[in-house]
Amino acid sequence: MKRILFFGDSLTAGYGLAKPAVQSLPGLIQKKIGESGFRYQVVNAGISGDTSSGGLNRLDYWLNQPVDIFVLELGVNDLWRGAPYTATRHNLDLILKKVKERYPNCKLVIMGMEIPDAINFAPLNGFRKIYRELAEVHAAAFVPFFLEGVAGVEHLNLPDGLHPSAKGYEVIAEKVWPTIKALL
Numbered sequence: 001m002k003r004i005l006f007f008g009d010s011l012t013a014g015y016g017l018a019k020p021a022v023q024s025l026p027g028l029i030q031k032k033i034g035e036s037g038f039r040y041q042v043v044n045a046g047i048s049g050d051t052s053s054g055g056l057n058r059l060d061y062w063l064n065q066p067v068d069i070f071v072l073e074l075g076v077n078d079l080w081r082g083a084p085y086t087a088t089r090h091n092l093d094l095i096l097k098k099v100k101e102r103y104p105n106c107k108l109v110i111m112g113m114e115i116p117d118a119i120n121f122a123p124l125n126g127f128r129k130i131y132r133e134l135a136e137v138h139a140a141a142f143v144p145f146f147l148e149g150v151a152g153v154e155h156l157n158l159p160d161g162l163h164p165s166a167k168g169y170e171v172i173a174e175k176v177w178p179t180i181k182a183l184l
Contacts, residue, residue: 002040003066004029004180007055007095008073008111011146012046014169016158020044023166028173029180038184040068051077052091059095063102069183070099073111073146075130085126092130096138107183108140111176113147141179148175 006012006026014024021027026044033040045062047054055074072095078088099106112131135142147164149171150156156168164172 002068004042004069005067006071008046009050010048012073013048015048015163052088056091067103067106069107071109076113089130110135110140111146112144114145
């Protein structure tokens with residue numbers, strides 16, 4: 001059976017959900033795959049609070065089993081912790097390179113993050129470019145804004161206002177599914 005690895009932070013892990021195995025994005029994509037008759041195992045390798053450097057440090061463990069599609073969703077915690085965007089870009093680039101070195105036929109998907117244009121200072125301007133540039137460099141499928149339609153929508157987020165609710169993940173899954181399905 002082919003394998004899809006969702007590699008990310010709390011947004012991948014399904015932080016705060018009652019049943020992350022089925023309510024998180026990886027869980028919902030697994031359901032869509034099954035309903036569509038594809039034979040893929042979806043693996044949720046999300047760790048709440050993870051950064052690009054943390055992801056780089058734990059990547060080898062997840063590459064011990066074959067990966068046919070690698071979905072990268074990391075980096076926003078770097079921003080919140082004040083890491084230079086150049087370091088974030090470097091780490092994400094290394095993650096993608098390591099995946100392709102180990103599994104040259106693996107298809108890549110990058111879940112982009114956007115910062116509202118109203119927030120404008122130099123580090124954010126660099127951060128805004130990371131995901132699009134990496135998608136181009138690595139010929140990866142690209143979702144420009146992973147949280148589009150959910151970020152800032154109160155009823156689609158947990159009370160913290162940062163993490164999607166189960167309903168929020170349903171919106172995200174509908175948006176992301178065509179990108180994943182095209183690679184199956």
